[in-house]
Amino acid sequence: MSRLFRLIKITWVVARYRLDDLFDGVSLPWYARFALALLPWRYLIPARGPRAERLRLALEALGPIFVKFGQMLSTRADLLPPDVAAELTKLQDQVPPFCGDHAVRIVERALGESVAELFCEFDSTPLASASVAQVHTATLHTGESVVVKVIRPGINRVIKQDVSLLYSLAYLVQTIWSEGKRLRPVEVVAEYEKTIFDELDLRKEAGNASQLKRNFEGSSILYVPEVYWDYTHQNVMVMERIYGVPISNLNGLRQQNTDFRLLAERGVEIFFTQVFRDSFFHADMHPGNIYVSRDNPADPQYIALDFGIVGSLTPEDQSYLARNFLAFFKRDYKQVAQLHLDSGWVPAGTNVNDFETAIRSVCEPVFEKPLKEISFGQVLLGLFQTARRFNMEVQPQLVLLQKTLLNIEGLGRQLYPDLDLWQTAKPFLEDWMRQRMGVRGFYRALKQRAPELVEQLPQMPGLLHESLQQVKRLEHSLLLLEQQRREPKGWRIHWPRLGGILAVAAAVGSAGWLPALPDEWPIAALALAAGALVLFSLERK
Structure with missing residues (x-):
């Protein structure tokens, strides 16, 4: 109902x-x-x-x-x-907040103790409310200020x-x-x-936060609050409370003399670092989830919140994206079209020259503008609309990346309208490609796989011998097939089959199971039986 x-x-x-x-x-x-x-x-x-x-x-x-x-x-x-x-x-x-008393009961049921035993202070009035959860402020008995995130009851x-x-x-x-x-x-x-269901399990969000914090440990450009795992459950998470300026509060940032250009460029650097260095990126970077530290406005540091949605890419997707970006920067539209074909994003039968022409028609007018007026996000959207005509299939694994890139560019241009996203990103991508494709990339890949290779080394002689035997058996099979192919076609008698049929016939006859035939039938019956024997005994060469 x-x-x-x-x-x-x-x-x-x-x-x-x-x-x-x-x-x-x-x-x-x-x-x-x-x-x-x-x-x-x-x-x-x-x-x-x-x-x-x-x-x-x-x-x-x-x-x-x-x-x-x-x-x-x-x-x-x-x-x-x-x-x-x-x-x-x-x-x-x-979304309107739900009752604070409900939040208290959820926390106590999840953590197995009363709020008074868990916290020195707990504010039942929510600090913020969203569709899936709401947040309350609290203080641990050890003195740390924290926020307590509670899943909305009945939302599942x-x-x-x-x-x-x-x-x-x-x-x-x-x-x-x-x-x-x-x-x-x-x-x-x-x-x-x-x-959406990942957002309902706050242990996953806590794990995402911990991973992101490790990736940027000691970084001066991004700070991730600490998770208190002893107070974290499927529908309750406790995290360090941060004090910063919301990224959308431009007046507050101006009042503390924030370096807007550096702040915008660092936003781009954070995005590309997460995507290409770590393959683990915060995929919900709207203004409500981003703050700026008050500590050093001349050397601004981002603070990230809300880690329920993260994304990752395979090494193949990373490589194709980086090469696509660099090809765009160099106006190498043939390379862009070919990369789309190689990656399978457009059907294999697509005419690469027609696709190249369509891409050029979208990108070339944009490049005629000053770089600071170019929106990479708009170019990306224009390319998607063009690719629709060539039956480009949607890539679900890139949904979060597209969303995050558009958020980052919009945020960066809001902070510093003259932001040159392409000039900021190009050196990073070129350096990443050199590290991935050069000697250092080979050495790093070898170093990562060294334990696996050492473990497999004793098995190498046996695997090599087995591989050679399989090759030998395959060659023998191919030789037999070739010989059969060259043999003249025709029919021949299968002697074992003929012998078996005669033996069965003799046994039936000696047992007297054959019916009596009229006197005028014996010759016809014998001829018919002989013919049947021959037919059943024939096989194709």
């Missing part, structure tokens, strides 16, 4: 905001167009406002799970028209219900829309499901 009521609410929201007209102009089967034409609200409720704004308002009306899904979709310009993608970036994850059931409906919608889109298979909506929902 709850799912039925939820479906009724979704239908009402779709009708209220006239979301059906999002499909106008989309290539749909006749039965889908007929069903849309029969919707009664198309003739009763007028569409007020732009379609993108109506979609955003509808998602906000449907609640936090749909808001988060819309935020993820806002990064997918390969899925959405530009106006819709731009409007979805305005979605706000603002709500998420399961809404994700199930999203799957139904994804299957419907994949079935009735001609581009549904290429865009892989079911995989997009599956990726979202994994992300």
Whole structure:
């Protein structure tokens, strides 16, 4: 019943905001167009406002799970028209807090002690609230100021219900829309499901925070708060409380004389370091999750929060991305097109010259502008729209990376409008490629695999001998096949089979099991039996 009521609410929201007209102009089967034409609200409720704004308002009306899904979709310009993608970036994850007494009971149930025993002080009034969890301030008995993150009660059931409906919608889109298979909506929902359920386990977020802290241990550009593992549970996490200036508070940053240019460049450096050096990056770097330390404004240091969503890339994806970026910087569009083919991002039969021409038509006008006016994020989105014409398949593993890159560039330009993202990134990528492809890269890979190689070394002679034997057996088999191929085709008698048939016939005859035949049949019967014997005994050469 709850799912039925939820479906009724979704239908009402779709009708209220006239979301059906999002499909106008989309290539749909006749039965889908007929069903849309029969919707009664198309003739009763007028569409007020732009379609993108109506979609955003509808998602906000449907609640936090749909808001988060819309935020993820806002990064997918390969899925959405530009106006819709731009409007979805305005979605706000603002949810009223739940009762502080509920939070206290959740903490006590999870950690097995009363709040008074766990903390010297605990503020039941939440410091911040979001769709999945809310945060309270507290003080440990040892004196450290901490924040206590508590999962919202009942959110698991709500998420399961809404994700199930999203799957139904994804299957419907994949079935009735001609581009549904290429865009892989079911995989997009599956990726979202994994992300949202990972956020429900605060032990995973705590592990992400600890990993990121190790990666930037001693760094002057990024600080990650400490996790208190003794106070961390699946639905409760305790972390060091930080005191900084929110990255969105530009006036506060100006008042402390922050070096905005250095701050913007360090944001780019942090992103590329996480992606290419560590292959482990914070994938939810919106302004609400980023602070700036007050300690040394002339040498600004970022502070990261909220580690529920992180991303990683395979070495192959890292290499292809770095080579793509560098090819863009050098205007080597042929290399960009070829890399897309090599990586399998576009179908193997794509004409590389046509693809190169399409890429050039997007990128070349941009390069005519001063570098400081170039938006790498917009170039990336333009390329996705171009690749759509060449049946480029959505890459789910790159969703978080695209989102993070656009967030970083937007943040950097807000802090320092003259930020030259390409000039900042190019030296880093060139150095990374030299380390990966040069002598140092070979030495590092050899050093990493040394224990494995040493362990396998005693087995090498046996493996080598077995490999040689397999090669020898394969050569023998190929030789036999070649001999059989060269033999003249025809029929021959299979003597063992003929002998077996005669033996069976003799045994049957001696036992008297053969029926009596009329006197005029013996010669015909003998001829028929002989013919049958020959046929059954023949085999093809």
